[in-house]
Amino acid sequence: MLGTFSLFVASPAHADVVWPALYLISRMVTWWSIVLGLVVEYLFVRQLTHFDIKKSILVDLAMNAVSCLAGVILIPLAGVGWEIFPGIVIYKLLGIGTFNPGTWIATFFIAVFVNALLENFVINEGFKKKLGWRGFWWLSLANAASVGIAFISLWLVPAKL
Numbered sequence: 001m002l003g004t005f006s007l008f009v010a011s012p013a014h015a016d017v018v019w020p021a022l023y024l025i026s027r028m029v030t031w032w033s034i035v036l037g038l039v040v041e042y043l044f045v046r047q048l049t050h051f052d053i054k055k056s057i058l059v060d061l062a063m064n065a066v067s068c069l070a071g072v073i074l075i076p077l078a079g080v081g082w083e084i085f086p087g088i089v090i091y092k093l094l095g096i097g098t099f100n101p102g103t104w105i106a107t108f109f110i111a112v113f114v115n116a117l118l119e120n121f122v123i124n125e126g127f128k129k130k131l132g133w134r135g136f137w138w139l140s141l142a143n144a145a146s147v148g149i150a151f152i153s154l155w156l157v158p159a160k161l
Contacts, residue, residue, distance in 0.1 A: 019098050020107040021079025023159050025072055027150035028111065037146030038064055041119075044142035049129050059127055063119035070118055071111070078110045104151075111147045116140040 027033055038060055045063070046056040087103060090096075116139040123129050123139075131139070 019076075019079050019083055020104050021076045021082075021110065023154055024079075024107055024111055024147075024150060025075050026159070027153050028075075028147065029068060029072060030150070030153075033146070033150045033153070034064070034068070036149050040145045040149075041139075041142045044138055045123075048131055048135050048138055049123065049127070051127075051129075055127075059123060059129075062126060063122040066122050067115040067118040071115055074114050074118075075111050078114055079107055082106050082110060108144075108147060108151050111151075112140055112143045115143040115147065119143070 028037075041064065042056060042060040045051070045060045046053070049056060049059060051059060082103065083098065087098070087106075090102065091098070091100075094100075096102075116136060119139050120131060120136045123131055123135070
């Protein structure tokens with residue numbers, strides 16, 4: 001499944017135009033990032049939902065499948081949104097380009113919140129467990145850890161052009 005899925009994921013190394021969200025999403029859909037993210041987020045799901053182990057695993061897999069499938073489209077699109085506004089304004093004012101620390105930080109938060117929103121939706125609607133804002137912020141923290149794994153990997157092993 002992941003092999004087929006990777007055919008539809010934009011690869012920054014082969015794109016004519018790249019921006020940080022493309023690099024980040026390419027790391028977020030690697031097998032090791034997905035596995036580590038599932039483990040980290042399972043712990044949060046179990047605590048937030050109070051479901052038994054089997055149902056918590058099912059919730060974790062379902063919410064991450066949705067956030068992965070939708071995230072490969074929404075995160076890069078949100079990254080383009082950042083580039084259009086406010087990015088372009090900031091870049092002109094500060095005389096910097098796309099690959100600056102501010103854009104990387106914004107990309108991290110975009111990925112965290114897109115995933116948390118999608119996963120919160122899956123839990124609320126798919127599993128009829130209302131988490132509220134408190135749950136959303138805990139999911140955001142869980143996603144900060146899982147997105148952080150992919151994010152840090154970009155510094156440890158930079159993407160090859």
